[in-house]
Amino acid sequence: MGKKIYDLLLRAPDTALSDAEKRQMEETFRFKPFFSARLMARMEKAYREEREWLPGLTFAFNRVALPVLAFTLLLMAVIIFREQTFTLDALTGVAGVSVEDIVGSVFVSL
Amino acid sequence: MLTLATAPDTELIARSRTGDHTAFRMLVERYESQVAGTVIGMLGNGEEAEDVGQEVFIRFYRSIENFRGDSSLGTYLTRIAINLSLNALKKRKRKQLFGFFTGENNGPEFQVPDNGQTREHQETQELVQKALLGLEKDFRAVLVLRMIDGYSSKETAEILNLPMGTVLSRLSRAQKKLKEILENTYGYHFHEVG
Numbered sequence: 288m289g290k291k292i293y294d295l296l297l298r299a300p301d302t303a304l305s306d307a308e309k310r311q312m313e314e315t316f317r318f319k320p321f322f323s324a325r326l327m328a329r330m331e332k333a334y335r336e337e338r339e340w341l342p343g344l345t346f347a348f349n350r351v352a353l354p355v356l357a358f359t360l361l362l363m364a365v366i367i368f369r370e371q372t373f374t375l376d377a378l379t380g381v382a383g384v385s386v387e388d389i390v391g392s393v394f395v396s397l
Numbered sequence: 398m399l400t401l402a403t404a405p406d407t408e409l410i411a412r413s414r415t416g417d418h419t420a421f422r423m424l425v426e427r428y429e430s431q432v433a434g435t436v437i438g439m440l441g442n443g444e445e446a447e448d449v450g451q452e453v454f455i456r457f458y459r460s461i462e463n464f465r466g467d468s469s470l471g472t473y474l475t476r477i478a479i480n481l482s483l484n485a486l487k488k489r490k491r492k493q494l495f496g497f498f499t500g501e502n503n504g505p506e507f508q509v510p511d512n513g514q515t516r517e518h519q520e521t522q523e524l525v526q527k528a529l530l531g532l533e534k535d536f537r538a539v540l541v542l543r544m545i546d547g548y549s550s551k552e553t554a555e556i557l558n559l560p561m562g563t564v565l566s567r568l569s570r571a572q573k574k575l576k577e578i579l580e581n582t583y584g585y586h587f588h589e590v591g
Contacts, residue, residue, distance in 0.1 A: 299544040316434040323425040
């Protein structure tokens with residue numbers, strides 16, 4: 288049988304295989320039985336999980352992300368109102384600070 | 398009346414788009430053996446091939462809205478199967494390299510699962526797959542598409558996005574190499590092909 292399938296493999300590009308030979312070739316390269324059932328179960332599971340965690344994510348976004356965004360906007364408004372400007376100095380509360388200083392201090396501390 | 402089993406692919410695709418799982422499952426059953434030929438030919442039969450095979454259909458399902466039908470569904474799925482198989486081979490190589498440095502054994506390259514087939518059938522599967530895995534992945538891809546999936550050289554060139562000349566030269570070299578493996582390893586002798 289081994290030699291026969293090899294012979295089929297080598298002949299396949301050059302000659303048309305009979306239906307029986309095609310079937311034999313298919314039998315050599317096939318998944319375990321019930322492939323479609325396993326696939327559908329996997330897709331169903333993924334779909335169910337997605338449906339389970341998506342509302343949770345939306346809930347977390349509404350409860351956390353939106354208040355944080357509102358707080359940030361409020362903070363920015365307060366800074367602009369008090370300092371009449373929106374510079375890096377006003378944001379950090381330290382005069383004469385540059386982006387390079389901040390980045391440099393982070394690397395020094397590391 | 399048209400039943401799902403006899404419905405054309407276009408009908409099943411249209412139904413799948415509306416969430417008809419039975420129609421999608423029918424498509425899976427229709428193309429399962431073709432996808433199996435590609436991924437098992439490329440990766441050998443084992444958990445990895447099963448996983449990649451499932452991933453092919455999941456990718457198709459996710460992009461079903463974009464499937465315009467420029468090529469046949471079989472060709473479309475084969476293209477996904479080849480790309481995912483090549484990715485899996487790259488991942489396998491990285492894993493083997495990592496295993497080499499960490500001393501971990503990543504197990505055999507493939508295993509033929511017990512599908513309730515005869516011992517002789519399993520042995521044949523194992524030998525064929527070993528012979529195919531003895532080829533470089535680029536040669537193997539051409540051989541799998543031409544020999545197992547039955548695509549023409551022109552279709553193989555389109556699927557692999559290669560010039561026709563490259564496909565023909567790779568095919569000829571792959572056939573030669575395969576014969577060498579079979580003759581040297583298993584002592585089989587063949588008459589000249591082509």
